[in-house]
Amino acid sequence: MARALLEVDNVSKIYSVGFIRKRYIEAVRSISFIIPDKGAFIGLVGESGSGKTTIARMILGLINPSSGEIRYKGRNIFRLSKEEWIEYRKNVQPVFQDPYNAYNPFYRIDRVLRIPIRTFRLASSKEDAEKLIEEAMMAVGLRPEDILGRYPHQLSGGERQRIMLARLHIIKPRLIVADEPLSMVDVSLKARFLNELLKFKKAYGTSCLYITHDLSEAYYISDTLMVLCRGRIVERGPTDSIINNPAHPYTRMLLNSIPIPDPERRWRERIIPKVITGPSRHARGCVFYDNCRFRKERCLKEEPYLVEIEHNHEVACYLYT
């Protein structure tokens, strides 16, 4: 296995809500995973409320974990010196969900590309900077003369999203954290965006944590998948192994819910699934208990942990232990 770029080690995040009667919500519960260096594309799949975004925000250093550590090249990211922190921010870059709101409407679009060059000192001269910007824009299929000098509202959604990718071409991070980057994007642009993102793997060996609720997107882009259910990783392993051989009842439910773009193969059962949402009501036990068809008494008493069922394919479910 390649050297770890980022290690998420036993991380939990508990939010407290309410003022007088405080309640605690465990958004993420003891999660550990490793993102290797050199072009590892990892899909993190889960529904809203599963803690996906919380994990992304912790990795980006926007919120602190309640316990556990996140280490970049072996160092806790919340204990970095100022210089190390700048380097970390250069090397771990987000792609935002909504390409419409990520821009300041008062500034020309150029600024989005110039600021990282200045902050991270990526060019030694003005000419260098211009060249870098032009190359990056060409790399994502934008003509600099069409785009530079314009304001965000003058660009289409697709152009704005490609500017985000051009920005990444300039910065060349080691890790891209993409949190639902396609949830606001049209079908026709989705495929192009995914292909552009895959180019980073080939061109620079960039790794990527791709967060989505859509298993088919994750299938397309990632080599490894992690399935998140109510703040817990319930299954993980090589993408093909999970898609062809899903083990956890939750993963199976997700897979069965994907609409297949083929009217000859519609959902077989036409029963509306009864789904209970919101945080798990059971302090101990399996997080999927409420919705599970195979639940047993044991599932409520103690929580299953990840066990390997195939090569590198792990699942946390008592059906397998």
Added chain:
Amino acid sequence: MSNPILEVKDLRVYYKSIWGDYRVVDGVDLTVNKGEILGLAGESGCGKSTLVEGILRLVEPPGFIAGGKVIFKGIDLLSLSEEELRKIRWRQIAYIPQGSMNSLNPVIKVKDQMIDVMIDHGILDKEEAEKRALELLEAVGLPSETADMYPHQLSGGMRQRVIIAMAMSLNPELVVADEPTTALDIVMQKTVLLTIAKLRDDYGSSVILVSHDMAAHAEIADRIAIMYAGKIIEVGDVHDIFKEPAHPYTRMLIDSIPRLEKKILRGIPGLAPSPLRWPSGCRFHSRCPLAKKRCRYEEPSLKSLGAGHLVACHLWG
């Protein structure tokens, strides 16, 4: 075979601006048959939502209906007075606008909001309305406790189903649902789509399902209409269209859906054109890999390929 409940003829909805008119819906012909689910697909900005607003005559200034007919059960909705129209709209045609699951009143119980709708439209007394509300909630697959809950206690998918139940409460003959699954999780999308399919099966209503998600149409639609640049460019049985899409745009739309068995995806090159100045000829010609000289100058009209399959493309003569 076909028994149209709604016929849209050469409908045009424009928006006025100082640069000229935005011709968002620019000559749409469309038929909805009794008891069918018609899927309306296309990229954002192609005019799907404006088309349904035009059908329901809900276009607000600076938008206006620039021409055409909307014939519902033999009556042209565009020729009715506002008062006459109101009786048909909601009662006979229910509309579920985009994002309406967020429009429930947060401080009123689900049940009471549903009852209010029914009483406002004067079809039932309170007791009957309550009974019907409970029936409908069950029909959309929500547990009976939902009736006494407040909207914030429900997930997005559950709220969307409450909205669908509400739309069904007046027993409409036509339901128009604009992007009912957008912004929902994959499991919730399934529940909402199956709910719509079930209500059609149970109550026999016709449905116009507006969605950019081709896979959603593949799951529940009977027929599908593809819209591009303010026009319908292909329409037909959902099986035919997915098996043999006739328009290059339709083919590209289908090929660009991420799916679990296929690993190469192609997007559609270029960008959707602006409604302020549609391209000459076929509006898709600049993005079309098969475009010929003729496509740049001559606009194709809808031609029949048989079995109700229509396409507007010069490839087909």
